[in-house]
Amino acid sequence: MNLDAEIALAHRLAEAARAEILPLFRSGLDSEAKDDATPVTLADRQAEAAMRKLIEAEFSADSIFGEEYGLKEGKSGRQWVLDPIDGTTAFLAGRPIFGTLIALVVEGFPVLGVIDQPVLGERWLGVAGQKTRFNGKIVTARACPQLGKATIATTGPHYFTVEQGDKFMALAGQTDHKRMVMGGDCYNYACLASGQIDIVAEAGLKLHDFAALVPVVEGAGGVMSDWRGEPLHAESTGEVLALGDPARLEDVVEVLQ
CATH class of the missing domain: 3.40.190.80 (D-Maltodextrin-Binding Protein; domain 2)
Incomplete structure (x- = not known):
């Protein structure tokens, strides 16, 4: 499965989310409670909206499922899954341990994933059949003997x-x-x-x-x-x-x- 175009888009999605999130980090931003009582902010909504716009422009047949704006049906059998700020509580507390999550799911299984920490400038990219990269360099989980x-x-x-x-x-x-x-x-x-x-x-x-x-x-x-x-x-x-x-x-x- 050649995902070069999708990988390139995933990086652009992460950059688009960063552009919306960074100006609002530690800005005293207010939040609202969603139906499940979890918080949501303007940063969450603007970051997801920016990513959706790019996906719709480049892969209009793909479905999109995001935490803030729900499901947009597609015709390709593929789905982009977005969480603009995973860890909104940490974001509101000024702790840079939240992240933007971007995934491509094919036939129900994730084949591409990005974890992006915008404040620290850290990005992990995982692709099925490839080694995970952190800011472009291969990383490896450690052995645990017991x-x-x-x-x-x-x-x-x-x-x-x-x-x-x-x-x-x-x-x-x-x-x-x-x-x-x-x-x-x-x-x-x-x-x-x-x-x-x-x-x-x-x-x-x-x-x-x-x-x-x-x-x-x-x-x-x-x-x-x-x-x-x-x-x-x-x-x-x-x-x-x-x-x-x-x-x-x-x-x-x-x-x-």
């Missing part, structure tokens, strides 16, 4: 149900939990792809939250799945695992089940 030496991360306990929280804490208890990372949203997965984190476990994620992450993590030699160890796709339930070392997947799934 679960007890793993660094685990999650965005926050409030995203878990009681049952999910119990399972996560059981897993965390098997890891080097004194180094557990709380907070980070998509940035945790980027750090995993670059070899700084071993496991990310989350729940309640939607397609726009995880589609871009899959090619980035897997292109770095890691693996992503649901909590049962099944591959992620458009119909996945939102329980998401990322591991830098696929050899630990069976261990992690055993604890979670």
Whole structure:
């Protein structure tokens, strides 16, 4: 599958989102609560609108699904999945650990993903069948010889149900939990792809939250799945695992089940 044109567009999408986000970072921007009580800002909306405009101009037959403006139907069987600011809470707090997520999904499975951190000027690109690149240079997730030496991360306990929280804490208890990372949203997965984190476990994620992450993590030699160890796709339930070392997947799934 030749995705050269799509990769070039993905970079332009990230640049367009940066242009909308950066002037509003740490600007005292107000937010509104969406129906699910999560915050949304003008930066979220303007960044997604800018990306949608570019996609519609270059791949008008493709579907677009974005967190802020929902679904635009297409005719190609392909879908661009956008999260303009994954980690709006961090954005509002002035913490540069949020990111713009851009994915191309074909037949339900992500084949291209970008994690872009505009403030730090950091960009991870993952493409099916290719090695993940961070600002143009190949990166690799690290080996994890045993679960007890793993660094685990999650965005926050409030995203878990009681049952999910119990399972996560059981897993965390098997890891080097004194180094557990709380907070980070998509940035945790980027750090995993670059070899700084071993496991990310989350729940309640939607397609726009995880589609871009899959090619980035897997292109770095890691693996992503649901909590049962099944591959992620458009119909996945939102329980998401990322591991830098696929050899630990069976261990992690055993604890979670």
